[in-house]
Amino acid sequence: MTPPAHVVMARVVLAVLLRETRTRFGRYQFGYLWAFLEPLTHVAVFIAVFTALGRTTPIGNSLALFLITGVVPWLVFTHTVNRVAKAVDGNRALLMFPQVTRIDLMLARIILEAATASVVFAVLCLLVRLFETRFTIERPLDVVAVFACLIVLGAGTGIATGVISSVFPTFERLFAAIRRPLYFASGVFFIADTLPPEARALISYNPLAHLIEWLRSAFFVGFESTFVDRRYAVACALIAVLFGLAAERAIRPAEKFA
């Protein structure tokens, strides 16, 4: 007879995950390589700017590593938000199958983004270690915790964005507009201690800024951020995912298939 619900869900998520891997990376030449080229482009641009301004890294002794610990978390967050927000639209045809739910489609993308993020970050760090500067990570478990938070925050924001945009299509544009200035308020290429107090107070509302500082505190031996509020970051991630799931739940009965 019909297998238990969790078996069906596992099957569906795995099947969607496998096909998403094809559609996420298979469409372009260089496929998987692009996942590495994108952060490397950001890092290269900032290295050029820093060098032109005659500045060096504010912490540690590798500018590349400093930038990687800012650019990668940023990209992990924005990619997760975008991919999860469009998970349902991009796979609407699959909802024809009764066992495929909207949550399955989103979960598969979340898992794929988490896996991609881990591999990209590990490989980029390894490249720095092999070819530039040897380093040790001060608190590796904290690094894992930060990436878990980034995925949860991105997933929650993505689910909410997807649901809200299905009711108000303009919301997605609005969110895209917020994202650009957010890049400059997340500490991708600076640390909070170098900011004037007003700016510092302003970005303290941004959970991404906390996560990036947290990552750097955990990563660089001898750097302890005076800015980071770990509890605030975790709370934001949890609230985002609860809000997203609640919104999803409230909208879903009206459109499983439409």
Next chain:
Amino acid sequence: MIALAAVSKGYRTHNGVKVILRDADLVLPRGRSVALMGINGAGKSTLLRIIAGTERPDRGRVSRNARISWPLGSAGGFHGSLSGLENVRFIARIYGADVRRTIDFVADFAELGTYFDMPVRTYSSGMRARLAFGVSMAIDFECYLVDEITGVGDASFQSKCRAAFQERRSRADVIMVSHSPRTLKSYCQSAVLLQNGSLSFFDNIDDATASYAKGLS
């Protein structure tokens, strides 16, 4: 057995709510193949999707204790940018079927030739229907929900479909929507008439046809 208990379903449209089902009850016994009949726009395809579980009713309960297919039609279910083969692989996975065997069966049954490796968006609607039909035949369902696809394809493909269903008639039933009375009669013994939001079951399809004709005149 498939049972609908006090099921209601409506759609919001620009001029008010369009009612498809209003507190409708229905029991479909095993071993009968059933035609869904009703005028255009009555909601036959919606009813099929509710039976499948693709769409939720606004109120009421649907119970199924058979392995039911998804609604087979030429429209949905396929990812346009993936090939027929990749789509088949996906469907085999979500139903827990043997992937290799399913692919071999569909390659043989659907007769898509080199198109099997081309993106589904390049398919004609007939080819999509053949693909959908082929996969569903590769997976053992106890009840096939068919939405207007048996009429597609040439005569030889149609007779192939008929033969495939004939071969599994002892273990599988069909619930079918079609505009062709001849197609319906060749597959189904019984019928359900969907009229003004309510459902009536006719053990003999001819009685349903007669009642349907009377309603129209």
